[in-house]
Amino acid sequence: MIDLGVPPQLLLVAAEQTVYMVAVSLLIGSVLGLVMAITLVLTNKDGILPNRLVFVSLNSVVNIIRSIPFIILMVFIMPLTKALIGTRIGTTAALVPLVVFIAPYLARLFENSFLEVDRGIIEAAQAMGASYVQIIWHFLLPEAKGSLILSVTIGTIGLIGATAMAGAVGGGGVGDLALTYGYERMNFPLMFVTVVVLIIFVQLIQSLGNYLAFRSRNH
Amino acid sequence: MISIEKVSKKFTSRGQEVKALDEVSLTINDGDIFGIIGFSGAGKSTLLRMINALEKPESGSVTVNNVEVSSLSYRALRPVRHEIGMIFQQFNLLNTRTVYENIALPCIMAHQNRQEVKRKVSDLLSYVGLADKAQSYPDQLSGGQKQRVGIARALATSPSILLCDEATSALDPDTSSSILQLLRKINRELEITIVFVTHDINVIKKICNKVAVMESGRVIEQGDVVEVFSNPQHALTRKFVATVIPEDIPENLQKTLKAETAPCSLIKIRLADRQTTRPLIWEINKRFDVCSNVLFASVTEIGGIVLSVMIIRYSGDPEVIKKVKDFFTKNSIDWQELTL
Numbered sequence: 001m002i003d004l005g006v007p008p009q010l011l012l013v014a015a016e017q018t019v020y021m022v023a024v025s026l027l028i029g030s031v032l033g034l035v036m037a038i039t040l041v042l043t044n045k046d047g048i049l050p051n052r053l054v055f056v057s058l059n060s061v062v063n064i065i066r067s068i069p070f071i072i073l074m075v076f077i078m079p080l081t082k083a084l085i086g087t088r089i090g091t092t093a094a095l096v097p098l099v100v101f102i103a104p105y106l107a108r109l110f111e112n113s114f115l116e117v118d119r120g121i122i123e124a125a126q127a128m129g130a131s132y133v134q135i136i137w138h139f140l141l142p143e144a145k146g147s148l149i150l151s152v153t154i155g156t157i158g159l160i161g162a163t164a165m166a167g168a169v170g171g172g173g174v175g176d177l178a179l180t181y182g183y184e185r186m187n188f189p190l191m192f193v194t195v196v197v198l199i200i201f202v203q204l205i206q207s208l209g210n211y212l213a214f215r216s217r218n219h
Numbered sequence: 220m221i222s223i224e225k226v227s228k229k230f231t232s233r234g235q236e237v238k239a240l241d242e243v244s245l246t247i248n249d250g251d252i253f254g255i256i257g258f259s260g261a262g263k264s265t266l267l268r269m270i271n272a273l274e275k276p277e278s279g280s281v282t283v284n285n286v287e288v289s290s291l292s293y294r295a296l297r298p299v300r301h302e303i304g305m306i307f308q309q310f311n312l313l314n315t316r317t318v319y320e321n322i323a324l325p326c327i328m329a330h331q332n333r334q335e336v337k338r339k340v341s342d343l344l345s346y347v348g349l350a351d352k353a354q355s356y357p358d359q360l361s362g363g364q365k366q367r368v369g370i371a372r373a374l375a376t377s378p379s380i381l382l383c384d385e386a387t388s389a390l391d392p393d394t395s396s397s398i399l400q401l402l403r404k405i406n407r408e409l410e411i412t413i414v415f416v417t418h419d420i421n422v423i424k425k426i427c428n429k430v431a432v433m434e435s436g437r438v439i440e441q442g443d444v445v446e447v448f449s450n451p452q453h454a455l456t457r458k459f460v461a462t463v464i465p466e467d468i469p470e471n472l473q474k475t476l477k478a479e480t481a482p483c484s485l486i487k488i489r490l491a492d493r494q495t496t497r498p499l500i501w502e503i504n505k506r507f508d509v510c511s512n513v514l515f516a517s518v519t520e521i522g523g524i525v526l527s528v529m530i531i532r533y534s535g536d537p538e539v540i541k542k543v544k545d546f547f548t549k550n551s552i553d554w555q556e557l558t559l
Contacts, residue, residue: 124311127271128325128376129300132293138324142315216315219356 005187010177015197017091017172021163025098026156032099033106033155036062038136040107041114048122048135062104070101070162074169081169094163094171102159109151113144146217153209157202174198221247221270221380221414226279226289228265239265241436242279247429249379252406252413254423254444256459257433263416266433267382270414271303272296284379301329304373304411308385310365312357318344318368319353325375343371347401363394370401374409381405383415387422399426420459424448428522432456445524449491450553464519466528468559472514476532477559483534485514485557488547490527499552500531507543509535530557 004011036058041047043055068076074097078088081096117140125139141148164175174194182191228240239262247253255263268274269281272288281289288299312321322343326336344350347367357365366386373381383402387395403426406413415422423430423444431441432455439453448464451457461467466487468476476485490499495518500511515530533540547554 118309118311120307120309120311121313123273124305124307126273127300127303127305127382128328128372129297130328131297134328138328139313143313145315219359 004190004193005185006177006181006190010181011193014172014174014177014194017176018160018163018174018201021091021094021098021166021171021173022156022159025095025102026152026159028095028099029102029106029155029159030152032103033110036103036107037110037114038140040111041140042132042136046119048126049132062107065100065104066108070097071165071168073097073101074165078169089170091166091171091173094166094169097169098159098162098166101162102155105158106151106155109154110144110148113147113151114140116147117143146213149209149213149216153206153213156205156209160198160201160205174201220249220282220284221245221412222282223247223266223269224280224282226266226269226276226281228262228269228274228277238262238436240269240276243433243436243438244279245431245438245441247412247414249412250406250410251429252403252415252427254427254430255414255416255433256418256420256423256430257455258418260435261433262436263433264384267384267414267416270380270382271300271305301325301376302378303380303382304376304378305382305384306366306369306373306386308388310357310362310369310389312365312368312372314357316356317353318349318355318357318360321357321368322371322375325372329376339375340371343374346374347371361394362390363398366390366394366398367401370398370405374405374411378411380412380414383413383417385417386415388417388419395422396425402426420463424463424519424521432459444522445491445526448519448521449489449526464517464526464528466515466517466530468514468530473559476514481534482537483532484537484540484544485530485532485559486544486547487528487530487555487557489553490529491553492524492526494552495525495527503543503546506546507539509533509539509543 039058040055042049043051045052065073077097077100081093082088084096085093087093121139121143122135125135130138163171163173164179166173167176167179174197178191178194181187182194223243223245225242225244226240227238227242230237230239243266255266257263265274269276269289270283272291276289280287283299284302286299288296291299313324316324319340322340323336326339344353347370349364349367349371352360352364357368360368387398390398399422402413405411415427417423427444429442430444430447431438432453433439434455440447440451440456447456448460451460500513503509504511510533512532513529514532516527518525518527533543544554
């Protein structure tokens with residue numbers, strides 16, 4: 001057994017923190033991302049509810065947030081975090097910047113998934129007399145499902161990367177552990193183990209995503 | 220009844236304005252199988268989409284069963300669209316849903332009772348001949364079977380009108396014929412008016428009773444299929460008709476004829492319906508002292524009516540040949556003299 005130089009509980013706590021941050025921000029971010037993506041797809045000029053004002057505003061918001069590096073975003077929105085959570089630091093406080101970061105990212109990925117849905121299917125839905133909600137529920141979502149699952153997979157892996165920086169606001173997590181105990185103390189075995197743990201995380205998530213996407217596309 | 224009045228629509232492509240429809244007027248009666256033919260870009264699909272208001276006109280009006288669809292809101296259009304089924308060239312089925320679910324979807328969206336939906340879908344499946352495919356997915360079906368699912372789905376809301384957008388263009392000739400037969404059966408048995416957009420004159424010939432020919436956003440010719448086929452006015456119509464009813468003397472024969480010097484006349488006659496059963500050539504040979512030689516003949520059935528075209532060479536005394544021509548005119552036979 002290699003000596004990691006930290007108590008094993010610390011590793012477990014870090015893993016827990018990472019899972020917590022990823023899971024909660026992914027859930028909230030997916031819902032927000034889905035709403036934004038659907039709005040973008042509907043209001044785009046070839047969409048079924050073209051609205052230039054809504055499309056251009058939302059599109060710019062997504063672009064602006066996406067162009068800010070996560071570490072800067074985190075510090076930049078601290079007042080918002082304070083207003084929402086009551087504190088600027090800690091694992092829960094890290095959720096706010098994570099959601100703000102991941103929602104527009106997922107929105108972009110979801111938007112592409114929806115745009116892959118054949119225009120003809122939407123036209124068929126309209127010809128059938130489907131309402132807008134029915135078009136989204138019975139046509140857009142089911143036909144884009146496989147692609148949406150892959151988008152969530154990519155988003156999740158992006159989130160794991162972002163949580164490593166959550167240490168900057170005291171968020172903790174596996175990445176933070178590797179930086180503070182591994183890198184700054186030059187504890188090579190610890191860095192190595194955390195990297196291996198992250199690789200396994202990512203591999204598992206990608207495989208699960210691929211499997212679910214495959215299942216939703218093939219019968 | 221569908222009535223389209225002076226409908227115009229412009230599109231902008233690459234900064235240039237294109238008139239997709241230019242003051243188009245059409246009337247489609249209940250029970251018709253109305254064909255709209257033209258090359259791609261003629262505006263025929265845009266015109267078809269005006270009927271269920273997938274496209275809205277910039278000017279003019281579209282009225283379906285006494286409802287002006289061109290001025291309705293999206294919400295108000297929904298019940299009207301249940302009255303108008305539509306099928307597509309690329310079928311546009313949901314690939315993630317079974318055949319059963321695809322056909323049931325319009326009923327479910329219309330909040331029909333589950334039991335009723337079940338009965339209706341199985342009736343429709345056997346009507347289109349796919350009773351054993353209920354649990355298959357679209358990508359397990361052939362093109363013809365997919366179109367049958369498309370047809371069943373379009374019929375699920377019990378429409379009175381069925382719009383077909385190049386519905387047989389992605390299918391091989393045999394499959395295409397069987398789909399056309401199914402559509403004709405639907406027209407007769409379920410009394411559904413069919414509007415069929417196509418670039419294939421064979422479709423018009425096989426099932427339509429009315430036809431409109433379109434070119435650059437205009438309807439250049441329309442009427443009963445038999446009339447349009449037997450006497451096409453416009454160059455484009457003639458071109459379309461010639462592909463199903465050839466009217467040319469074979470080239471080799473033309474060469475031989477050109478080499479001959481004896482006085483003769485080449486006459487093309489068109490016979491329709493009852494005229495085709497008249498022993499015309501026999502009558503002429505008996506009455507006049509001319510030599511008749513049939514160089515070309517074709518007989519086609521369109522919309523249940525027989526149409527025959529013949530090119531006959533009459534040789535002999537020019538005076539007598541003139542009498543033959545007078546005979547045609549007197550008997551109201553459509554004829555014209557050809558030059559090689």
